[in-house]
Amino acid sequence: MSLIKSFKLVLAPPHRAATPFLGIGLLTGVFGRATPWRLTRALGTAGFAFTGFCLYFFRNPKRTSPQGDNLVLSSADGRVTGISMVPPPPALEMGSEPVWRVSTFLSVLDVHVNRMPVSGTITKIAYHAGKFLNASLDKASEHNERNELRVTLKDGRQVAVVQIAGLVARRILCDVQEGEHVQAGELFGLIRFGSRTDIYLPPGVTPDVLEGQTMIGGETVIAKL
Structure with missing residues (x-):
């Protein structure tokens, strides 16, 4: 840089x-x-x-997102701490077939605004109150306070993005609603003081990033649909 x-x-x-x-x-x-x-x-x-x-x-830098309906972008700045095959969150009603999940951990020094990974329509939002474990732990996706969003693409496929509170974080902000159309790279929320975001890819789509890789929200391409 x-x-x-x-x-x-x-x-x-x-x-x-x-x-x-x-x-x-x-x-x-x-x-x-x-x-x-x-x-x-x-x-x-x-x-x-x-x-x-x-x-x-709280800095909110301007980002230039790559263009293309086939791109899945990182929803946050941070470091990829996990890439695994797991079922999507049950509350989002996306089936039980395991899909690729990419987890990005945001330290207190990272930019904490969240950006949409794809363009589409918000068809489901599910909020869960929970614990405040270290967000880098795998079990944080099930036990921590989190906000889950299902985005339906124009071809019918679905991508999920989950905001997860962390050890210090105590507030998840989400500025979109069900039925709202969103664009890849646009702001949709923020998690205060340390957190994590998970992106669940559609079946058959594999990630193009590696564990330990640094993400730039709204710019880094996680996968191609």
Whole structure:
């Protein structure tokens, strides 16, 4: 990655979900630093530091998605921690035949906005309250708090994308609804403070990525349909 591109990534404007956190951090910082007491001034410094962290964590860089109805894109930045054949989530009613699942782990330092892997129609959304285990563990896909989406392509095939909360994450944001038409690469949500996304490919479609590979949400091609 070039130096200019790295700066653009770090200085990207934040997602709107950052607004309340930025407000709290700035108010704490201004109030604390304006007082003569050592304790509150230290709190003010912490407030400004928290503001800086939120600007970094919630950054929402512009992405240029490759074009093609046959492409499945990564839904998040991060590292591929698992590629396995498993049945799709039962709540999405996609059958019990095992398909390829690609799991991407997002550390607290990664961009956390989520992007659609394919173009199609949201035909099912299933939210599950759950635990907050380390999202890199395989059992997190069954036990952690998660939000599952089924996307139906124009040819009738289906792709699932799952937002999974992690050890530190405590909130999954999803901005799409059932019946909504979506485009590959467009924003659809965010998971706060460490998480994971799983993509379930249609039967017969194999992934073109490897475990340990770094993903760029909305740009990296996971598979070709």
